[in-house]
Amino acid sequence: MNTNPLPRTIGAAVVAFLLLILATATSYVIEPGTRGLKVTLGKTDDQFLPEGFGFKAPFVTSIVVINIRQRTQPVRADCFSSDLQQVRIDLRVLYRVPEAAVVQIYREFAGDPFDSLIAPRVQEAIKEVTALLTAEQIVKSREEIKKNALAAASKKIGSLLIVEDIVVRDINLSNELEKAIEGKMVAEQQANQARFTQIQTQVEAETAVISAKGEAEAIRVRGEALRQSPAFLRWKIVERWNGRSPMVVPSGPENSGAALLLPIGPSERPAIP
DSSP: OOOOSHHHHHHHHHHHHHHHHHHHHHEEEEOTTEEEEEEETTEEOSSOBOSEEEEOOTTTEEEEEEEOSOEEEEEEEEEEOTTSOEEEEEEEEEEEOOGGGHHHHHHHOSSOHIIIIIHHHHHHHHHHHHTTSOHHHHHHOHHHHHHHHHHHHHHHHTTSSEEEEEEEEEEEOOHHHHHHHHHHHHHHHHHHHHHHHHHHHHHHHHHHHHHHHHHHHHHHHHHHHHHHOTHHHHHHHHHTOOSOOEEEEOSSTTSOSOOEEEEOOGGGSOOOO
């Protein structure tokens, strides 16, 4: 007798589907870079779940996933400088959730803790730092502002969240203030160039004086040497001789003094009879 296989096939498919639903309801997977929390009938476990595969009670236990990777969020702060100028600063905040704090963060903060915990603290810290500086100093001291704001924000937030870095992306001033600061910086550069030119001219003058003194001392030494040793003059003449026939000139009427050797050219040689 032939039997119809269709009911058996349908029954097997239904059983497989129910087993799949049961397996999905009783297991979970925690992806890399995240941690999980078991919430059973509204109660959160005190320990987080690490990465990997695990089992849970079906239908009564849910798994909440918390991201612990480093993330970046923008923050804008409207500040006032010490000279009462309004400054708007655009920041980028790099932060992450430490795995030891995932349970506390889920219990105490709804949603992403950045908006309720990090952003207000960073804005408060940046306002405290800029209030101690003039508008011009704020423009020139980005690295100092970043360093001090990062330290202040980390102290305010504590260990619940970790602020890795604060990047000062842009500092916006009013058009009038920007022009005033730019004009002052140009004037300072021109003054520095004028001072450099003045110092350079002074150094060149002092160098010329030293060179002149050295030359005068050299002339004095040479003159003293000539007075003390006439042979020195003859040696200098010989040193400069260009190969032409010399003419001997006596140095005194009795020919008893030192003789000078004077070069003469072909036109200056006496005619031979």
